Amino acid sequence: MSSNYDNNGQYTRHSILRYEKIFGEGFVSSGGVKITQSFCDRLDLPKGAKVLDIGSGLGGAAFMLADQCGAEVHGVDLAGEMITIAQERAEKQAYPVTFALGDIRELSFEEGTFDLIWSRDALLHIPEKRELFEKVLTWLKPGGEVMFSDYSQAPNPKTDGFKEYVKTSGYHLLDPETYGGILREVGFVNVLVEDWTPSFIEVLRDEKQSLVDKKEIFLKDFTEEDLDYLGKRWEQKIQYCLDGDMRVGLWQAFKAK
Numbered sequence: 242m243s244s245n246y247d248n249n250g251q252y253t254r255h256s257i258l259r260y261e262k263i264f265g266e267g268f269v270s271s272g273g274v275k276i277t278q279s280f281c282d283r284l285d286l287p288k289g290a291k292v293l294d295i296g297s298g299l300g301g302a303a304f305m306l307a308d309q310c311g312a313e314v315h316g317v318d319l320a321g322e323m324i325t326i327a328q329e330r331a332e333k334q335a336y337p338v339t340f341a342l343g344d345i346r347e348l349s350f351e352e353g354t355f356d357l358i359w360s361r362d363a364l365l366h367i368p369e370k371r372e373l374f375e376k377v378l379t380w381l382k383p384g385g386e387v388m389f390s391d392y393s394q395a396p397n398p399k400t401d402g403f404k405e406y407v408k409t410s411g412y413h414l415l416d417p418e419t420y421g422g423i424l425r426e427v428g429f430v431n432v433l434v435e436d437w438t439p440s441f442i443e444v445l446r447d448e449k450q451s452l453v454d455k456k457e458i459f460l461k462d463f464t465e466e467d468l469d470y471l472g473k474r475w476e477q478k479i480q481y482c483l484d485g486d487m488r489v490g491l492w493q494a495f496k497a498k
C-alpha cells in the first residue's frame with residue numbers, strides 16, 4: 242500500500258531521512274529520543290498496554306514504548322514513505338509493534354481499545370482537532386489516557402514571518418490553553434497543559450549545533466543545500482519562539498474510570 246501524501250515535499254524519503262539526521266535516529270520530532278524519554282517517564286502503563294501512536298513517523302517512539310513499557314503499539318501514519326521505512330525497521334526487531342498507512346481522521350477503532358493514545362508533533366497537520374479528540378476519547382479504555390506533544394502558538398501571533406511559516410508548512414496550530422479547553426469540553430478529565438517552549442529553544446540550539454559538529458558525516462549522504470535548509474529552518478523556529486509567537490506543548494488527559 243502506498244500514499245502520495247508528503248505534505249508538499251516535507252515527507253518525501255529524502256526529506257524524512259534529512260530530518261532524521263537532525264532529530265536523531267527514529268525521530269522526526271523535536272528532541273528525538275531525549276524528549277520522548279522524558280514524556281515516557283511520566284507514563285504509568287499496565288504491562289502489555291495497548292497503545293495507538295497517531296502520526297507514528299519512523300517509529301522511534303513506538304519502539305521505545307514497546308521496549309520500556311512492554312506495550313503493544315500500533316502506529317498510523319498518512320505518509321507512505323514513513324510507513325515503508327518504519328515497517329522495514331520493525332521487521333528487524335522483535336517488538337510487538339505494527340504500522341499501518343492511513344489518515345487518522347478516516348479510521349475507526351473499537352470503543353475501549355487503547356490504554357494510551359500517543360502522538361508527537363503530528364496533530365499540527367490536522368485542522369479537525371475537536372472531532373479527533375472525540376474519537377480518541379471513545380477509543381480509550383476507561384481510565385486510559387492521551388498524551389501528545391505538538392507545535393502551538395500564541396493566541397494572537399504577531400510576526401508576518403511566523404504566520405507565513407505556519408501557512409506554507411500547512412500547519413493548523415492552537416494556543417496551548419485552547420487545546421486544553423477542547424480536551425475538557427469533549428469530556429477528558431485531569432487535563433494537563435504544559436508549555437515547554439523554553440526547553441524547546443535549548444533543544445533546537447543543541448540540534449543545530451550537533452548538525453554543525455557532524456557536518457562531515459551529514460555531507461556523506463546529503464548536500465550543502467540540505468545543510469543550509471535545516472540550519473535556516475532551525476534558526477527560524479528559534480526566532481519565532483523568542484518572539485513569543487511559536488510555542489511547543491505537552492498535553493496529557495484521562496478518560497474517566
Ligand SMILES: C[S@@+](CC[C@H](N)C(=O)[O-])C[C@H]1O[C@@H](n2cnc3c(N)ncnc32)[C@H](O)[C@@H]1O
Binds near residue numbers: 319
Ligand atoms: C513531524 S512528523 C512526527 C513523526 C513522529 N511522531 C515522530 O515523533 O517522529 C508528523 C507525522 O504526522 C503524520 N500525519 C500527518 N497527518 C496525519 C493524519 N491525518 N493521519 C495520520 N498521520 C498523519 C505525517 O505523515 C508525519 O509522519
